[in-house]
Amino acid sequence: MRTAHELTVENDGIVDTLIRTQTVSRAEVIAEICAHLEPYRTGEKPIAGDTVIAKDLTIDSLAIMDMVMELEDRFDVSIPMSVIAEIHTVDQLADTIRELRAEG
Amino acid sequence: MGLFDRHAGLLEAYRDVRTTGYDPFQIRMERVLSPTKAVINGRETLLVGTNNYFGLTFDPSCMEAAIEAIRAEGTGTTGSRIANGSYSEHVMLEKEIAEFYGKKHCMVFTTGYQANLGVISTLAGQGDFLLIDADSHASIYDACKMTQAEVVRFKHNDPASLEARLRRLGDKPGHRVVVLEGIYSMLGDSAPLREFVDVCKKHGAYVLVDEAHSLGSLGEHGRGLCEQAGVLDDCHFVVGTFSKTLGAIGGYCVSDDPDFDILRVTVRAYMFTASLPPSIVASVRQALRVVKARPELRTQLWDNVATLYDGLRAQGFTLGPEHGPVVGVHLPDRTTAIGFWRAMLDAGIYVNVAVPPATPNGVSLLRCSLCAVHTKEQLEHMVEVMTGIGRQFGVIPNQPPMRAAAGR
Numbered sequence: 348m349r350t351a352h353e354l355t356v357e358n359d360g361i362v363d364t365l366i367r368t369q370t371v372s373r374a375e376v377i378a379e380i381c382a383h384l385e386p387y388r389t390g391e392k393p394i395a396g397d398t399v400i401a402k403d404l405t406i407d408s409l410a411i412m413d414m415v416m417e418l419e420d421r422f423d424v425s426i427p428m429s430v431i432a433e434i435h436t437v438d439q440l441a442d443t444i445r446e447l448r449a450e451g
Numbered sequence: 452m453g454l455f456d457r458h459a460g461l462l463e464a465y466r467d468v469r470t471t472g473y474d475p476f477q478i479r480m481e482r483v484l485s486p487t488k489a490v491i492n493g494r495e496t497l498l499v500g501t502n503n504y505f506g507l508t509f510d511p512s513c514m515e516a517a518i519e520a521i522r523a524e525g526t527g528t529t530g531s532r533i534a535n536g537s538y539s540e541h542v543m544l545e546k547e548i549a550e551f552y553g554k555k556h557c558m559v560f561t562t563g564y565q566a567n568l569g570v571i572s573t574l575a576g577q578g579d580f581l582l583i584d585a586d587s588h589a590s591i592y593d594a595c596k597m598t599q600a601e602v603v604r605f606k607h608n609d610p611a612s613l614e615a616r617l618r619r620l621g622d623k624p625g626h627r628v629v630v631l632e633g634i635y636s637m638l639g640d641s642a643p644l645r646e647f648v649d650v651c652k653k654h655g656a657y658v659l660v661d662e663a664h665s666l667g668s669l670g671e672h673g674r675g676l677c678e679q680a681g682v683l684d685d686c687h688f689v690v691g692t693f694s695k696t697l698g699a700i701g702g703y704c705v706s707d708d709p710d711f712d713i714l715r716v717t718v719r720a721y722m723f724t725a726s727l728p729p730s731i732v733a734s735v736r737q738a739l740r741v742v743k744a745r746p747e748l749r750t751q752l753w754d755n756v757a758t759l760y761d762g763l764r765a766q767g768f769t770l771g772p773e774h775g776p777v778v779g780v781h782l783p784d785r786t787t788a789i790g791f792w793r794a795m796l797d798a799g800i801y802v803n804v805a806v807p808p809a810t811p812n813g814v815s816l817l818r819c820s821l822c823a824v825h826t827k828e829q830l831e832h833m834v835e836v837m838t839g840i841g842r843q844f845g846v847i848p849n850q851p852p853m854r855a856a857a858g859r
Contacts, residue, residue, distance in 0.1 A: 364615075409808055416585065416606060425619045427601040 396438035500803040506824035507698035520733035536726030556711040563692025566702030569720030575600035617654035627656035633665030633676035639775025644680040659688040667696030697738040762834035767847035788815035
């Protein structure tokens, strides 16, 4: 997973961070989110862009915020709590991360 | 669709809890006998979950001070601090707390919850950034709902996680306010405050520390983690409560900021609620004197922490990461936690039970809090009782594990 040209490792103890100057594809962000959400899947239906995180899955609000912290460090962005509250689907979360990276 | 439909999930979980017998959220203290004893369900019960760290609720000098104050000034102030509710004693209490910390200013609130809610939501305003520890108390989270500032969480007790978030803000305009707690209320662990302060200094962030559970218990003079870590001067705001070590109710915030007093006319949780009644102000002032005069209470408290923490650990219980006046005992799930809690109550010992969503990372806990006036025998008995129940529930091995009791 770790390839020198696309990942930097900063401060021991922090997860690998994709530094902000590098572009990240939407598919890549969605894949990462889905991987985090996989343990909360119910039934056979795979998690996709239109999955409503708090409704279609068994994840609670605190676990969502903890997942967001992991994603923040992975993609080197900070998502304010008020913004998290407005996010419902995987697509919306992915777009927020990409927009924040672009602002960087 | 009824008004309460949105709570359907919680209602269901609550029903589950109640089927175990006693409802942990509706426990009645039928008669409180002392800081460490009460009658519950008709039975004399040992209290090990009351945040009464120095046992001052029954301190004769504090009780007398409160009674005298009622006779002199009545039962309540019937008004807020900005109207008719500021008595000389409120002002004296503020002066004494400021002096206790060596800070210039102090504001007293009617509860600790209101102190956090009001101060934090007002300090960081539109265009500012509020950075909070992921395991913050509900009062801090509620302040975040009220503020116009952008709120970002960082990983619990992780200065590197805070630094990453401060770094990402780059040179965006706006103040940065970082909120930390001296001792976290669920697992009894302390913040690595010196490291946090270094990060905050580097990034020009203000530091607010909530010493609710650490007032009295930490530091050479009991001022809390800020004193113990030697960073009192670097912490811009210290918040605390009168409802734990000081044995009453109320909250405060101290600071050296020359303009601090403007908060008296901006913090709504201060302005629009009645002030503390005279009896509480009097007992708190006396309790603060006791804290200063009797450092041995701190020693006794930590001796008791060691007895309980090391005793449980030696039997194989999974505990919070370090010694603290709160000892959190991890249990595998909600049902076990509530069953265990009930078995302890049946055996005459009261502790708190904490289950998701009130706990970090969805853990289920028995939350024990020590008191300076617990006896060693009481706590050894408690370890024995918990060992028996723990073995019955299969959460600890039938023989103590072979490792030595560790801890700080």
